[in-house]
Amino acid sequence: MCQQLNDKFGAFCQTTFQPYQDFEKPHFVAGDDPFVKTLLSVYEKQTGQAGEAIISAGANYGRFFKNGVGYGPAFPGSLDTAHAIDESVSLAELEKSLAIYAEAIYELTK
Numbered sequence: 001m002c003q004q005l006n007d008k009f010g011a012f013c014q015t016t017f018q019p020y021q022d023f024e025k026p027h028f029v030a031g032d033d034p035f036v037k038t039l040l041s042v043y044e045k046q047t048g049q050a051g052e053a054i055i056s057a058g059a060n061y062g063r064f065f066k067n068g069v070g071y072g073p074a075f076p077g078s079l080d081t082a083h084a085i086d087e088s089v090s091l092a093e094l095e096k097s098l099a100i101y102a103e104a105i106y107e108l109t110k
Helices: 002-009 034-047 091-108
Strands: none
Touching (some): 034 091
């Protein structure tokens, strides 16, 4: 998967997709990493709210890449139903998330 991502997007991305080999070790990407700064910038532009890099104790798909991070969709004040039987998201939050993801993909591939 990483090879395919590098082949397709390597010339455009600010990152190199590398497999994260050891899931037992903690995974950390600094908030000043260019990849993280781009994601936070897009969030701030799309929402008008200050972005914040949050450390999570859980495992997520971000650790599949050397400097990968989990990215949304969770908004301040919204009901968190993640991984629940009734997991859901409002249409307004879904629309906002799609705008954020689309711009993030654009910015990361410029």
